[in-house]
Amino acid sequence: xxxxxxxINHSFLIGRKGKESNVPVLKNISFSVKQGEIVSIVGxxxxxxxxxxxxxxxFLKPDSGEIVVKDTVTSVFNEQQSAQFRLENYGxxxxxxxxxxxxxxxENVELPLKLKGMNRHQRKDKVQQLMKHVGLQSVQDxxxxxxxxxxxxxxxxxxxxxxDPPIIFADEPTGNLDSRTGADIMNLLQEINRESRxxxxxVTHSPEAAKNSSRIITVSDGMIE
Numbered sequence: 001x002x003x004x005x006x007x008i009n010h011s012f013l014i015g016r017k018g019k020e021s022n023v024p025v026l027k028n029i030s031f032s033v034k035q036g037e038i039v040s041i042v043g044x045x046x047x048x049x050x051x052x053x054x055x056x057x058x059f060l061k062p063d064s065g066e067i068v069v070k071d072t073v074t075s076v077f078n079e080q081q082s083a084q085f086r087l088e089n090y091g092x093x094x095x096x097x098x099x100x101x102x103x104x105x106x107e108n109v110e111l112p113l114k115l116k117g118m119n120r121h122q123r124k125d126k127v128q129q130l131m132k133h134v135g136l137q138s139v140q141d142x143x144x145x146x147x148x149x150x151x152x153x154x155x156x157x158x159x160x161x162x163x164d165p166p167i168i169f170a171d172e173p174t175g176n177l178d179s180r181t182g183a184d185i186m187n188l189l190q191e192i193n194r195e196s197r198x199x200x201x202x203v204t205h206s207p208e209a210a211k212n213s214s215r216i217i218t219v220s221d222g223m224i225e
Contacts, residue, residue: 008065040210043219058082091160095172150181
């Protein structure tokens, strides 16, 4: 298995100081993901699905349980170890795109390669090739505010793919898009999955997006149905 999740529990501390209480969000979550799958995590707002995605990606630590990715126990990592593992193994696609407004589309896609220390010539060739593949070659010098929502999401996808990560996490990738553009984005993700066998784990409210998955995991009241 590429990812194994075993008995994950997580709660949030709420309330004023001295009157805090723990509110369980995830309860005994267990599942596994094979390489090359597209897995959709679905559920109502407040069900815990986004918290689960953040724990899988190492942005949050579970209260208990274990996460194993590529035979590495990631749930025990400290913040620095998690950041390094994310850079080497994960790509991220966000609902609100999370693009750097002061960087062009090209520079946004290029950024992870800079963080990995790739030289300028190699970065340029790799970014240009990928942007052509996702249909962005004509807008690579544009800034995010000069792009449509669909174009911004394609930039986000290209940025997620640029380091060739084995795992892509997508948080509501079609949530801010109209239905036609959302369908185009899902078709692109499916194409990428078929070509590269990259694993995609996606949180979504959209039945149309979820139906294109290999498997659907439904979270209700912090538990898998």
